[in-house]
Amino acid sequence: MTFLKTAKMCTTGVAAALCLSGPTLAETTDAGAYLAARQAGIGGDYSAAAAYFQHALIADPNNPVLIQQTLTAYLGSGQVETAAAIGRTFTASGGDSQVANMAIMAQAARSGNWGTIFDMLEAGHEVGPLLDGLGQAWAFVGLGQMDRALASFDEVADTPGLRNFGQQHKAMALTIMGELEAAEAIYSLPPNEGIVPTRGSVSAHLQILCRLGQFDKARGIVTRAFGSDMDPEIAELRDAIEAGQIPRLDNTVSNPAEGLAYAFKSLSDILQGEANESYLLLYAQAARHIAPQDADTHIAAARLLNALEQYNDAAVTFAQVSTEDPAYHSAELGRAEALRLDGQHDKAIEVLTQLTRSHPDLPLAHASLGDVFRQQSNYAAANSAYDAALEANDADTSIRWWLLYSRGMTHERLDQWDAAEADFRAALDLNPGNPSILNYLGYSLVDRGMKFDEAVTMIETAAEARPDSGAIIDSLGWAYYKLGRYEDAVGPMERAVELAPNDPVISDHLGDVYWKVGREVEARFQWARALSFGPSDEDADRIRRKLNLGLDAVYAEEGVDLEPAVEVANDAN
Template sequence: MRRLLIALAPLALVAACATPPQPPAGWTPPMAAGMGGSAYGAFLAGQGALNDGKGAEAAAYFAQAELEGGASDLLQDRAFTAAVLAGDIPKAAALAPTGEEASESTKRMGQLVKGVEFMAQGQGKPAYEALTGDKIGFPHRGAAALLAPWASAMAGDVDGSLVRPEVRSDRVVDYFGQLGQAYLFERARRYDEAETDYKALTGGDTPGDMAVLAYGAFLERRKRGPDAVALYDRALAAQPTSQGLAMAKARAATGRGAPPQPTLRQGAAEVLIAPAAGMLGAKQDQLGLAYLRLALRLDPTRNQAWLMVGDLMEGAGDLEAARLAYAKAKPGSAEYPAARAKLAWSYQNAKEPETALKMAQEAAATGDADAKITYADLLRANDRYAESAEVLSSVIGDGAAPDWRLLYARGVSYERSGRWPEAERDLQAALKIRPEDPELLNYLGYSWIDKGERLPEALGMVQRAVAANPQSGAMIDSLGWAHYRLGDYKKAVELLEQAVELEAGDPEINNHLGDAYWRVGRRIEAEFQWRRVLTLDPDDRIKKDIEAKLANGLGPKGPAVAPRVAGQ
């Protein structure tokens, strides 16, 4: 059944550039030059790799094109972009284009890259000059403004480092500029002013992890462990699954091992993560990747950035680069369980389930709860439902308030493995915690509908699910199937046709529509739907049902199932 709608391994996608490549200005047609097309071919191959987000491959092609056909402004422009995306920032800084034929956007990025490279080499003064000049321009003003105070500190200008950056109407700069100012106040030993900034950043109902962890670390360094624990507790109440907060609280409770103050390069890298995330959220994936590469040039140990790079690389289809990025997270870090999970899912998505399961099982054997959940998800993705339920049970335990998502996942595993009473118990318990969650309403409602149980109640549940997600073909199918079970075949046809329009390739929805057509006397259309289902790679249960209906020519067995009391 196609009812489990929760995403198990969401991945960022890299958008390809739609602009067709043009040959570098001044190039002679390759055949006339006697090159056999190799230079321009290398240029085109490099442009294709660049569009796919494969910076290292693109850089190699552009180097070949330059070797074969000579340099040009446009070729330098492309080679610079490829070097940035590949993470070769020293080379990119050397290639930063300034020529008339280079694009203005690339020149502006070149200024940012040069500023970052100066910082990576500890040259604060030229970095500050590069980051504050008129050449930066849109869309890099925010990133440059966030970096400039750190460049001032690197140049020894303490007063300049404490000036809070401002860019009109840029909330990212407002927030992370204040966070950077708090770090730099602490660095200048102006602790009261640092704490004022930290309190302002963490005073809301749901403060961000980054600000909470920064303030907590500050408190720990000031030998105020109980205050740090109280801060982490308040944040954990809103984000109970945060691994970073839980680890920080455990550390603070011991009163030992306060994290050191970030270095100037580390602090500068941290403030670049937010603009990178903003670019990715706006679907500007190449710019987002470029910012992540710049952050990693400043701090190669920043796990969060490596995970984001891995997601981008996997979305672009570069599995080797993605796996290298995921492997950068160090054991014991807050990001390590997520990195291992992403690494395992990269093998699952590449149709290598045995490798994925082996990796996940090894991680789960450490006892880490997140690793166990990943293992359970992968077991479920490979139809090993009973094992998945067993692993989830070890995570849920006997806690008084289990996570509703874990109950939902275990309920699915129980239902798929034929243990309906346990499944029903978990799904109802999850729904009690999240009474209006459309996925839960749909899953439990559909399960009752398919079994012919509690039909009026189930109908109301899937109606609420559809109201919340009116474009969900699976949920509209549940509603149509409810009307079918209640004997309203005309309404069932109407809804199931809508569901098929939204989910044309779903075998179960098409099978349901065929049954509904049969009930209203549209026999030819019913048989057409059933035959179509056989082309959609149905599971064995649906395939057997379809073949039986087509073989006997009698359509669905018996009348629609009438309501019956649950448990009978």
């Protein structure tokens, strides 16, 4: 695809722009500010990078490398107006930069200065084949030149690999123009001729059908497209159609600026896996700037910030979504996750608690709250949250097995084994052969000295399905160990340490296995390694006792014939 080729060429452009240096740069810039800016940019902290680069630029305002780095940092941090101003100055001095052109196009669209886009493209300042074509087409719409706009959309559609984009944006433009029949005709084409179905395109098609009074056709499409497992936004759309009402879609394209914003956001979405997140963030930030009222643009940018480990910025961006927007629940789930990843667990709990009150029928809100409580080892609160999630969840939905599995883990940690086993087996009924469930249930049975044959079979099945999971392979080796099959345990435990070399539980387990087969020097080495990886205080004390006294003496102190499990190595924390 043409636009993908261009994107791949630019995949490393952001990192390269932030790392470029040379003798001239080093000799003339503020070295401290420049180095701080580079470090911040490489780490994905565009806000800090922009401030440092701007400081360095004051000392060396005409350096093209530094200008491009500053442009990238400002666009990546969402300061598009500033990036566009720098870009215009850079372009006027004879420079050319894809990032500058992106910022200039985004600022022109937000301001309604459509002529600027034509001037930029005619001067040869390009963003890429797809955005250049769609930018020109939407600029024609903005100027009211509809015939030329439709012809431009057709040119995009006729470009190899871009038919879907040209057709979708043409349908959006026709909808804005009030040509609903023509737009619906495009949406009804087979995907290879018209538009590949997505959540957004199907929703737009449904709204057009309802505006045309074709509610029966809309009802059939919504059922085929989304089934019965719907989130609140789609459920609201379905309910409106069932009631014979035109559904409200806050994020539909209603003007040419929103159309171009949709193009920028689409590129940030479809290039996932093809380009790095720092590059994709530039497109998402441009989309946010053009259409700041569009929840989808905020969510797209926030998710990329999360991927770049800029969790606080991600949380702030998620929070830009209005409480009245149908996507509010999705944004709040994202905000809570960003806060959790940032270590702000109390704030994450606060966000999710409020979401469970405003959306009591949303299982993911309760489940996410349970996950945070479980991470904090507050298993009783987690259990209550999972209870609420299951109560809000329909029995036939795709996430029910996960809810049962999660609650089973909290029951197990609360020593409510009968309830835990019931949940695990119910989860297996819904998702037979799931390695995570098999591993946890099998290990727990071994740990309790119950149903050994079934338990080992479960863990072996999980290991066959997930041979590269250190946690599951550890469970297999540890199950053999608990059964006294010490020689059989050596291979799996060594493999588990290879797969998860920094896990203190697994290294500790390997030490115990080595001790039991007479490899005491190697056992002490593994215990020492386990201590270096930060085990829990309780586990650390026990490991030190093993290092000082040996495993047999620790067993004797504890009055057991075989060591009780220190911790369930679990791949679903």
